[in-house]
Amino acid sequence: MSKVKVAINGYGTIGKRVADAVTMQDDMEIIGVAKTRPNYEAFVAHDKGYDVYTLADRVDAMTSAGIPAAGTVEDMISKADVVVDCTPGGVGEKNKALYEKAGVKAIWQGGEDHDLAGCSFNAEANYAEALGKDFVRVVSxxxxxxxxxxxxxxxxxxxxxxxxxxxxxxxxxxxxxxxxxxxxxxxxxxxxxxxxxxxxxxxxxxxxxxxxxxxxxxxxxxxxxxxxxxxxxxxxxxxxxxxxxxxxxxxxxxxxxxxxxxxxxxxxxxxxxxxxxxxxxxxxxxxxxxxxxxxxxxHQESDVIPENVDAIRAMMELESDGAKSVAKTNKAMGL
Amino acid sequence: MSKVKVAINGYGTIGKRVADAVTMQDDMEIIGVAKTRPNYEAFVAHDKGYDVYTLADRVDAMTSAGIPAAGTVEDMISKADVVVDCTPGGVGEKNKALYEKAGVKAIWQGGEDHDLAGCSFNAEANYAEALGKDFVRVVSxxxxxxxxxxxxxxxxxxxxxxxxxxxxxxxxxxxxxxxxxxxxxxxxxxxxxxxxxxxxxxxxxxxxxxxxxxxxxxxxxxxxxxxxxxxxxxxxxxxxxxxxxxxxxxxxxxxxxxxxxxxxxxxxxxxxxxxxxxxxxxxxxxxxxxxxxxxxxxHQESDVIPENVDAIRAMMELESDGAKSVAKTNKAMGL
Amino acid sequence: MSKVKVAINGYGTIGKRVADAVTMQDDMEIIGVAKTRPNYEAFVAHDKGYDVYTLADRVDAMTSAGIPAAGTVEDMISKADVVVDCTPGGVGEKNKALYEKAGVKAIWQGGEDHDLAGCSFNAEANYAEALGKDFVRVVSxxxxxxxxxxxxxxxxxxxxxxxxxxxxxxxxxxxxxxxxxxxxxxxxxxxxxxxxxxxxxxxxxxxxxxxxxxxxxxxxxxxxxxxxxxxxxxxxxxxxxxxxxxxxxxxxxxxxxxxxxxxxxxxxxxxxxxxxxxxxxxxxxxxxxxxxxxxxxxHQESDVIPENVDAIRAMMELESDGAKSVAKTNKAMGL
Amino acid sequence: MSKVKVAINGYGTIGKRVADAVTMQDDMEIIGVAKTRPNYEAFVAHDKGYDVYTLADRVDAMTSAGIPAAGTVEDMISKADVVVDCTPGGVGEKNKALYEKAGVKAIWQGGEDHDLAGCSFNAEANYAEALGKDFVRVVSxxxxxxxxxxxxxxxxxxxxxxxxxxxxxxxxxxxxxxxxxxxxxxxxxxxxxxxxxxxxxxxxxxxxxxxxxxxxxxxxxxxxxxxxxxxxxxxxxxxxxxxxxxxxxxxxxxxxxxxxxxxxxxxxxxxxxxxxxxxxxxxxxxxxxxxxxxxxxxHQESDVIPENVDAIRAMMELESDGAKSVAKTNKAMGL
Ligand SMILES: NC(=O)c1ccc[n+]([C@@H]2O[C@H](COP(=O)([O-])OP(=O)(O)OC[C@H]3O[C@@H](n4cnc5c(N)ncnc54)[C@H](O)[C@@H]3O)[C@@H](O)[C@H]2O)c1
Ligand SMILES: NC(=O)c1ccc[n+]([C@@H]2O[C@H](COP(=O)([O-])OP(=O)(O)OC[C@H]3O[C@@H](n4cnc5c(N)ncnc54)[C@H](O)[C@@H]3O)[C@@H](O)[C@H]2O)c1
Ligand SMILES: NC(=O)c1ccc[n+]([C@@H]2O[C@H](COP(=O)([O-])OP(=O)(O)OC[C@H]3O[C@@H](n4cnc5c(N)ncnc54)[C@H](O)[C@@H]3O)[C@@H](O)[C@H]2O)c1
Ligand SMILES: NC(=O)c1ccc[n+]([C@@H]2O[C@H](COP(=O)([O-])OP(=O)(O)OC[C@H]3O[C@@H](n4cnc5c(N)ncnc54)[C@H](O)[C@@H]3O)[C@@H](O)[C@H]2O)c1
CATH class of the missing domain: 3.30.360.10 (Dihydrodipicolinate Reductase; domain 2)
Structure with missing residues (x-):
């Protein structure tokens, strides 16, 4: 069975952790991460082997800074089954049209409102609610x-x-x-x-x-x-x-x-x-x-990370039982 | 009417503030402050005109550091009507015998236990309870x-x-x-x-x-x-x-x-x-x-200060009505 | 001899201190302070008796917040002999035209560039240079x-x-x-x-x-x-x-x-x-x-305060000898 | 060739890192770590598989807290080729007699004086000086x-x-x-x-x-x-x-x-x-x-860690060329 293709839009505190946690799973993989600035975090992402995408008007800047950009955010989205949006609170909302247009599933973080996704998620409490959903918000x-x-x-x-x-x-x-x-x-x-x-x-x-x-x-x-x-x-x-x-x-x-x-x-x-x-x-x-x-x-930087993995699994219906997904995620992460 | 004679034992965060607040009142005065070390606070106390006392074995050290010691803590106590003990939490307890021996009234601060004084005080809540008392604890x-x-x-x-x-x-x-x-x-x-x-x-x-x-x-x-x-x-x-x-x-x-x-x-x-x-x-x-x-x-450094003034007034029965004491203290301090 | 009329444009960390220091002198006085927002600092300024001015489009907001605005910044400037500009770094520059138009002397703070005033001032080092000058910058x-x-x-x-x-x-x-x-x-x-x-x-x-x-x-x-x-x-x-x-x-x-x-x-x-x-x-x-x-x-908040007083004195030629101005300022402030 | 046996005396900020760095090398191994209190660090040490030793009078306390003590500090020392003393500054000095008595080589950290070891060490600067030495201090x-x-x-x-x-x-x-x-x-x-x-x-x-x-x-x-x-x-x-x-x-x-x-x-x-x-x-x-x-x-917690590894190698004469030891250490640690 091929792995679910996951893209990370916004590679900061949350995004880089979700990328690494997804990579640890056997049923999903990272096909790209999007970063706006060519800073040390972008260099490390590139060195780790992630394809680095960026905003359309920054592709050249990224490449000339020494990080060969794999393409635009739109390019990245078009290759994904699900996008984990980890842009700063409030920015994620503006990306919804992008995801809808590309027909890709999307997860937002706690910085966005419940209404944006319509489904607010915590693996232990309401995994089943997210089964097959197109849009989910992992709560703060x-x-x-x-x-x-x-x-x-x-x-x-x-x-x-x-x-x-x-x-x-x-x-x-x-x-x-x-x-x-x-x-x-x-x-x-x-x-x-x-x-x-x-x-x-x-x-x-x-x-x-x-x-x-x-x-x-x-x-x-x-x-x-x-x-x-x-x-x-x-x-x-x-x-x-x-x-x-x-x-x-x-x-x-x-x-x-x-x-x-x-x-x-x-x-x-x-x-x-x-x-x-x-x-x-x-x-x-x-x-x-x-x-x-x-x-x-x-730990604000990391407690939502395994939840994002479970959210992907629920949305892609890789596993219908929340407890099993939680156990699988935890085991893969070494928790 | 002569002013009530107040001594401050322990001239730190609380002690120096009580000294200044007492000085602002018309019915009480500072007759001395006790300080263990000849640091900048002691110099300022001296410069302000407070008589600086110290532990018996430090009188010389204080004087040779440039602050002419007015005597020992015992000397100071013997001249006072009431001592406000502002030594560090737990130290005040050891001074009780000293105050009893000298037959002087004493106030402790919140770092000591209720039982030490038997009367825990807050001017707004239980002023009357402290009327005429020998020992009072101003709560933390x-x-x-x-x-x-x-x-x-x-x-x-x-x-x-x-x-x-x-x-x-x-x-x-x-x-x-x-x-x-x-x-x-x-x-x-x-x-x-x-x-x-x-x-x-x-x-x-x-x-x-x-x-x-x-x-x-x-x-x-x-x-x-x-x-x-x-x-x-x-x-x-x-x-x-x-x-x-x-x-x-x-x-x-x-x-x-x-x-x-x-x-x-x-x-x-x-x-x-x-x-x-x-x-x-x-x-x-x-x-x-x-x-x-x-x-x-x-404000931990100062909210108990006017309470200490009121406690003195109650213990010395300068005023039987708590609300009047509070008003008098506040007015004198500019509160 | 009438006192020099000083206006404070920008009543923040530096401005409120300059206002109080000027008020302590016998040869100068505050005729007004300008504040953009009706916050607690503005209320205290008003309670202290300073006339509070504000930007033209905020006069109503100030007044309706409970601080009767004395007028606009321009009104205040027109009444002053010298304006001490204590607006945030970079803002002061934009006010130069205002001062030139009103024909009023002005002092800027260290957040502005030397070139704006042409004369950078420290009372101990170059008081004489500022004698009679229209524009002076008190250095950072x-x-x-x-x-x-x-x-x-x-x-x-x-x-x-x-x-x-x-x-x-x-x-x-x-x-x-x-x-x-x-x-x-x-x-x-x-x-x-x-x-x-x-x-x-x-x-x-x-x-x-x-x-x-x-x-x-x-x-x-x-x-x-x-x-x-x-x-x-x-x-x-x-x-x-x-x-x-x-x-x-x-x-x-x-x-x-x-x-x-x-x-x-x-x-x-x-x-x-x-x-x-x-x-x-x-x-x-x-x-x-x-x-x-x-x-x-x-102490970043206050070391430039007496310097501002001396700068006013030099610019207004109230005193030609820097050491005498410094001594006068210090004495008045209790330094 | 058998690995050099290393004991860690004092398993705190430095000690736990030295233990892990030694474990990463192929020419040395940890035979025990000594810890005074059975806190979370001791539990993790035990869970990682390190033998946990302690002071003679705390063996029972350690064991009854749930960490089966492998013996006393003296027991640990007797099994080691070299002890890395990572006790708090000033404590290490008191352990010298212990090491001399056991005839074991010892490394101290920067909290001790140069004279204690007679040889102060930095791998890049004076590796050769430590070759074969019994006592070395890794500088702060x-x-x-x-x-x-x-x-x-x-x-x-x-x-x-x-x-x-x-x-x-x-x-x-x-x-x-x-x-x-x-x-x-x-x-x-x-x-x-x-x-x-x-x-x-x-x-x-x-x-x-x-x-x-x-x-x-x-x-x-x-x-x-x-x-x-x-x-x-x-x-x-x-x-x-x-x-x-x-x-x-x-x-x-x-x-x-x-x-x-x-x-x-x-x-x-x-x-x-x-x-x-x-x-x-x-x-x-x-x-x-x-x-x-x-x-x-x-990074105060870690810059001396690879230096400790090199010091062990020099003292045990596992490698005579400092540059080679540094390279070997770095490679093993992933630096
Ligand atoms: N940091 C936390 O403690 C925490 C905890 C839980 C949830 N969250 C939520 O996670 C989300 C991300 O927060 P964070 O702390 O990781 O933010 P962050 O600022 O660390 O990272 C955001 C990343 O998004 C990038 N970015 C900005 N605009 C972008 C755009 N238009 N397209 C693509 N990338 C863009 C930035 O360059 C940055 O790398 C927010 O909704 C936040 O509320 C944060
Ligand atoms: N600081 C606060 O926030 C605060 C607030 C309310 C109540 N209190 C209580 O007030 C009391 C004093 O606290 P503080 O913060 O002023 O302490 P502090 O450490 O600032 O001052 C204590 C002073 O007592 C002196 N001293 C020490 N031993 C002495 C001795 N044997 N004889 C005479 N003087 C001695 C010290 O030199 C020092 O000047 C404590 O009971 C404390 O719990 C403190
Ligand atoms: N704070 C310091 O440590 C310090 C020390 C020395 C010099 N300075 C310099 O002094 C100047 C003022 O700094 P500050 O720290 O007092 O700033 P601040 O932010 O504390 O105060 C600035 C004040 O100006 C007001 N203001 C803003 N825009 C205005 C405008 N257009 N017109 C009138 N008022 C306006 C603000 O409301 C505020 O009250 C800067 O040049 C700064 O670099 C500051
Ligand atoms: N922390 C740093 O930033 C740093 C950096 C370089 C060097 N050093 C030096 O390293 C040495 C250790 O410092 P640290 O920061 O790791 O200290 P630490 O306090 O973190 O750890 C010391 C450990 O020694 C244990 N211990 C205390 N007394 C002991 C005894 N008698 N026998 C056995 N163990 C005992 C303590 O339980 C603790 O686990 C000091 O010489 C220090 O100066 C520290």
Whole structure:
């Protein structure tokens, strides 16, 4: 059986990771990546053997900078079965016409609105919904992290209400333009924030409110969760459920911060030191006055990566069972 | 009437501010400050005209460094009506015997336990409790900030339950030893944290749970509050209550972070740019699904300062009405 | 004698400080400040009693936001003897025509090029050059800091060559947009940088090369200086010269970082905690292998403020002797 | 031929990297690593298959925490040909008696003094000196970075004088205890600093002075170099020399900060995203007024790693030619 042909439009933080994760699978392959500027990331893509495409008016610039452009974005799309759009938030929307014209399936990321794709995706929560779909949005890093813990709890005990405080890294590690350097930024100031409710785009009936801030750190987001459940259960019950989740990792063993979680990612030999799973502090999982509390750290650069692989598999109907796709993806990535 | 004689034991972040605030009042005065090391802070204290005392074995070191020591800590205590102990958390406890022996009243700060003084104090919430007391603990910056908003809401509408996430600056601006530089540190990891419940040392019947983190910022703490009230009310009702509080400031007008709150403190001409009040974002005050949400920024270095002045006044029975003391303190400080 | 009428065009980090410093003098006064947005800074300006002007198309917005606009920027200029332009770097240039048309003298800041004014100013180094001039540029915070130590050394011992590494705070304390959060940014990468040579716009014959970086800190710049002198001298000779400079402060006494220098500014009761002087670490001043080395910290937000006052005095010929103007400014500001 | 048996005493930032680098070689192997606490790093070491040893009084604690201790540090040493001591600076010194007693060769890191080993090592500069030696010190990350550029320049053009400003990351990425969070710390304040002269422990005749600061960043050090050479040459000559160095990488291609250098390390698929080479900004290499200037970034966590491998090879006389060892090490590591 021939592999599904995947194109990456926008080879940045998310795009380069999706490219590498797809390459690790046996049922799909990268046929090209599109990059706007001939910077070091483009050189590395080329050196890795990816065909590098670019915007029509930049083909010459790319080639003359030393990266022989394989063609235009349109050329790349025409060869693909599915395009993973990893352009910056808001840009992806403008590419929809392109994908429709080429009759190619497309995945967008969390920077786009639900309505663009009509189907918001998290492999653990609603894989089946994406089966055969032409357009899918893999939800944001924060929403992905929330779905992975809320969905199984809801299945088992029923989720009555979620209150979450999202402490967001203000910039990715390689972004030197964005601040703050020394401040806490409540964002948005109007409450509740839109972040939590984005979970409803995947699991509509969840009652969730969120507050969010931006912080002078680059490594990970941290979530403080407070959950009221329908049925009674203990902290140990919750830990047992989390322990069974394929993309939740319980942390402890002297790990006391997002910095040490990232160190663990490096120690484990993960590519780029990525931490694809939610990292829940085992000692934080507490049932207090009948409500569940816990902390989890979310690696914004990578938690959505395996989800993109699963989304491709669902859309191309390579696998009809979500749990099997998740297991296959995880195994291929070494998770 | 002669002024109440106040000594400051421990002239650091809190101590130097209490000294200056006491000096601004007409019913109390500083008779000396105790400092362990002859650093720039000691020189400035001396230049300002404060008598500088030190530990018995450091008198010579202080004097030979260029700051003529006025005597030992014991000498200082013997001249005072009340000592404000602003030594580092945990050190203050060891000084209790000293104060008892000298028969002097003493105030400790939030770094000490409630039991040390037996009376935990917040001027707005329980001024009367401290009247005539020998020992009082002015609660921590975070607890002070919480009491100021919880108490009046409780008075007016009854507080059923408070859930708060405390995002703490990891180090004061002049502390260059303490990290993290680039991480979020859930602290404590075991939930709920002890911070919120410290409110009960002032207002015992409040039902409150808290989670806390330490962040790579030096400026202020930020609190995310979720409050369930007994009686129904609107966001506007809550804003109206906050607007009446003498030590709560509503912020807006383009202020979007703790950095801009601190800039406002400087713009207002406050000594050291201090922001003595809770700063509540007006636009954040929201009633959602019957629960109250808002953000407030707390200037850890200074919010407890006017409280210390009021505590002195209560303990010395200079004023029996808390509201009058608060008004007098605020007016003298220019708040 | 009536006071010189000063207008501030651009009421931000520099503008608000110049306004307050001018107000402290007995020979000049603020007749208005211009601000583009009705944010908290504008409210404070209004509350302080400054007449707030704005761009012609924003007069209504300002007024309806609650700050009665006193008129347009043009209105303000027409009433002034001298305008201090403190708009963002590059914007000031566009205002030149406005000032010429109104026949008003103008001062620009270091964000503009030397050629715009034709006269680059540092009170200690070339006050006389600005006497009676219509247009003057007060050089940048870094150049001001360099002139203050290079000029007197050159006068006394002759400066053969200066090599300086400028470690720049990447953003001002109230700027939450600008990064980096966790990186060192060599900037510019091409060497030597343009920063050092800007000293020549004030003292043309100085031989200076510089390298510069941007850092994840908001407080101060730090300069590492290496200077070859014509005549022999000792570290003590250099310290003696620095000690005599009206805007150089020798620091020690446990001050080990820019954070503690800023704490000192607050302890001294300076408005906004500003540190108008260069802060040279006394212990760092060293003569090694015939070359001078030392560290100095420069408070980017405030070191140019007294220079602006002196520039007004020179341009208006209120005082012909630079040293006398410096002394007068310093005294009025409490430096 | 049997492989050289290497033990790692102190499995932290440096130790774990040396362990992995040794494992990649075909002429040496890890026979055990010693770790004091059973934290996540110890678990990963165990999972990777390393025998984990510990202090005599912690064997039980290690085992009961879930990591079956292979024995005591002494047990480990007795099985080794060479111990790489990667304990914290100052601790290594105390281990010398242990190594002497066991008659085992030992390597220390840059945190120890030159005199402890008597031989300070950098593979490119003085490999031959370490041949057959019992004790060797691999110099610090900064000194290693300096030797790699100074030595070849000295060989080719003669180095007359080096002036360097070392901008040091204040803490490693996984260290959340150490600050500063928002300050520049000149350190040491007395000039010149001891850092530069440490180069003389490897290349004694080099004339070098240095100044150093600590910065609120965790990623890399940055060096600003100013070098006077004996013979005339151009910037292109220097670039050509650097391009030939096996552990110097020229960077450009949109890389403008230490953050992007670290991103490149991840993009290249390096273990832990490490950047073992000096990264010299090609565009910064400049000859100005007869003096050389350039910027280089040094990855403190990893630049000494290949040097440790070479030191083992020299001490065990596995290879007498330094260049060949460097090439062999680099190839095995994928550098
Ligand atoms: N970075 C994160 O933490 C994160 C996490 C989850 C989801 N996302 C979402 O993923 C998407 C991508 O974000 P990112 O962080 O990878 O952005 P990024 O800025 O790192 O990468 C975007 C890439 O797209 C390229 N690009 C820009 N315009 C383009 C165009 N018109 N055509 C093709 N390529 C173009 C850029 O050159 C860049 O390489 C966004 O929707 C974002 O919201 C980001
Ligand atoms: N800094 C804050 O944000 C903050 C806020 C609210 C409450 N507090 C509490 O206030 C207290 C003081 O904290 P701080 O931040 O001002 O500490 P600090 O470290 O800034 O100052 C403590 C001072 O005490 C001196 N000192 C130390 N040992 C002493 C001794 N044995 N006798 C006399 N003086 C001694 C030190 O030299 C220093 O000047 C603590 O209980 C702390 O928890 C601090
Ligand atoms: N901030 C520093 O560290 C520093 C130090 C020395 C010199 N400077 C120089 O001083 C100048 C001002 O810098 P700043 O840091 O105060 O900037 P800022 O951004 O803090 O303030 C600029 C102000 O100008 C206003 N403004 C913008 N456009 C305007 C216009 N067209 N007309 C009138 N007002 C306008 C803005 O609203 C703002 O209030 C620049 O040339 C800068 O290079 C800055
Ligand atoms: N981290 C760097 O940037 C860097 C760079 C170059 C050189 N060095 C040098 O390398 C050495 C190690 O530094 P590091 O950063 O890896 O330190 P580290 O703190 O990361 O690791 C030290 C390890 O030694 C262990 N340890 C402590 N005491 C011990 C003992 N008595 N016996 C056995 N193990 C013990 C600790 O548990 C820890 O695992 C120091 O000399 C340091 O100066 C560090």
């Amino acid at each position: 890093c924060n929403t992905t992290g929330l779905c992975r813990v809320i969905y199984p709890l809801d299945q088992e005990y029923g989720v009555k209400k979620v209150r979450v405080t999202l402490m967001r890294r203000a910039a990715d590690p390689n972004d030197i333009k964005t601040g703050p350097i020394n401040a806490i930024v409540p964002n948005p100031i109007k409450l509740p924030s839109h972040h939590g409710p984005d979970v409803k785009s995947v699991i509509p009936h969840i009652n969730i409110t969120s507050t969010a801030v931006k912080l002078p750190t680059t490594l990970m987001h941290l979530h403080t969760l407070n959950i009221e459940l329908e049925k009674e259960c203990t902290a140990d019950d919750v830990k047992a459920i989390f322990a069974k989740q394929p993309r939740v990792r319980m942390v402890g063993q002297g790990i006391t911060s997002t910095a040490e979680v990232m160190e663990l990612g490096k120690d484990l030999g993960r590519p780029r030191g990525d931490m694809w799973e939610n990292c829940v502090w085992e000692d934080s999982v507490t049932m207090y006055e009948g409500e569940l509390y816990f902390f989890q750290a979310i | 910056c975070n607890t002070t900030g919480l009491c100021r908003v919880i108490y009046p809401l409780d008075q007016e509408y009854g507080v059923k339950k408070v859930r708060v996430t405390l995002m703490r600056r990891a180090a004061d601006p002049n502390d260059i030893k303490t990290g993290p530089i680039n991480a979020i540190v859930p602290n404590p990891i075991k939930l709920p944290s002890h911070h919120g419940p410290d409110v009960k040392s002032v207002i015992p019947h409040i039902n409150i749970t808290s989670t806390a983190v330490k962040l790579p910022t030096t400026l202020m703490h930020l609190h995310t509050l979720n409050i369930e009230l007994e009686k129904e009310c609107t966001a506007d009702d809550v804003k109206a209550i906050f607007a009446k509080q003498p030590r709560v400031r509503m912020v807006g007008q383009g202020i979007t972070s703790t950095a801009e709150v601190m800039e406002l403190g400087k713009d207002l001409g406050r000594p050291r740019g201090d922001m003595w009040e809770n700063c509540v974002w007006e636009d954040s005050v929201t009633m959602y699904e019957g629960e109250l949400y808002f953000f407030q920024a707390i | 915070c870094n150049t001001t800091g360099l002139c203050r130590v290079i000029y007197p050394l050159d006068q006394e011992y002759g400066v053969k060559k200066v090599r300086v590494t400028l470690m720049r705070r990447a953003a001002d304390p109230n700027d939450i947009k600008t990064g980096p959060i966790n990186a060192i940014v060599p900037n510019p990468i091409k060497l030597p940088s343009h920063h050092g040579p800007d000293v020549k716009s004030v003292i043309p014959h100085i031989n200076i090369t510089s390298t510069a970086v941007k850092l994840p800190t908001t407080l101060m710049h730090l300069h590492t200086l290496n200077i070859e002198l014509e005549k022999e001298c000792t570290a003590d000779d250099v310290k003696a010269i620095f000690a005599k400079q009206p805007r150089v402060r020798m620091v020690g006494q446990g001050i080990t970082s820019t954070a503690e220098v800023m704490e000192l500014g607050k302890d001294l009761g300076r408005p906004r905690g500003d540190m108008w002087e260069n802060c040279v670490w006394e212990d760092s001043v060293t003569m090694y292998e015939g070359e001078l080395y030392f560290f100095q910290a420069i | 990350c900064n000194t290693t970075g300096l030797c790699r550029v100074i030595y070849p320049l000295d060989q080719e053009y003669g180095v007359k004088k080096v002036r360097v400003t070392l901008m040091r990351r204040a803490a490693d990425p996984n260290d959340i205890k150490t600050g500063p969070i928002n300050a520049i710390v000149p350190n040491p304040i007395k000039l010149p600093s001891h850092h530069g002269p440490d180069v003389k422990s490897v290349i004694p005749h080099i004339n070098i002075t240095s100044t150093a600061v600590k910065l609120p960043t965790t990623l890399m050090h940055l060096h600003t170099l100013n070098i006077e050479l004996e013979k005339e040459c151009t910037a292109d000559d220097v670039k050509a020399i650097f391009a030939k160095q096996p552990r110097v990488r020229m960077v450009g291609q949109g890389i403008t900060s230490t953050a992007e250098v670290m991103e490149l390390g991840k993009d290249l698929g390096r273990p832990r995203g490490d950047m073992w080479e000096n990264c010299v900004w090609e565009d910064s290499v400049t000859m100005y007024e007869g003096e050389l200037y350039f910027f280089q970034a040094i």
